[in-house]
Amino acid sequence: DGGITQSPKYLFRKEGQNVTLSCEQNLNHDAMYWYRQDPGQGLRLIYYSQIVNDFQKGDIAEGYSVSREKKESFPLTVTSAQKNPTAFYLCASSGGLAGTPSTDTQYFGPGTRLTVL
């Protein structure tokens, strides 16, 4: 799991609540990513950020929001607009200079399992 931490490990949300998942990295990586993993569906990209103060929607951004105010941190908020948020959420980062293919390896945190009650 390297130098990426995610918290909490388990999170329970009531209907209508917003919750925020934390992701921190000490790898000095420029890019960070949020994925959602559901059984049999692999990894689906929610949001990604290639540099501080900039981020782009991934394939399933609806009902989620992010911020990238610091290089080390990329928190994900699951809003009440996300109709089916129960899933395993993975944060990743990749580093170095933009456009350098050797730095494209993504390193993952240990994940947060979110359950809606």
Place this chain on the structure above:
Amino acid sequence: AQSVAQPEDQVNVAEGNPLTVKCTYSVSGNPYLFWYVQYPNRGLQFLLKYITGDNLVKGSYGFEAEFNKSQTSFHLKKPSALVSDSALYFCAVRGNAGNNRKLIWGLGTSLAVNP
């Protein structure tokens, strides 16, 4: 459109036998290819990657993968499987066009190594 296919949902092998987990891809330009492993309730761990150069790439835990451009494949292999290799394996690819670092992921292959 870029895509990755892992044609087998599950692979079963006996301990000590060679294993192969298959991956094929479609991408613009030259591909950058990756293999990751995931143990239950854990994040993904990087195994190996192909960027350029030698078609046979060696990675962690005795795994290797062979890049085959004509067949657009990047199969993961290990000469002798261990029970501890049982896990979920993901193949990923990105093209070298532009500055987009997004990876395209396969759906994963569950490997079961039987003692």
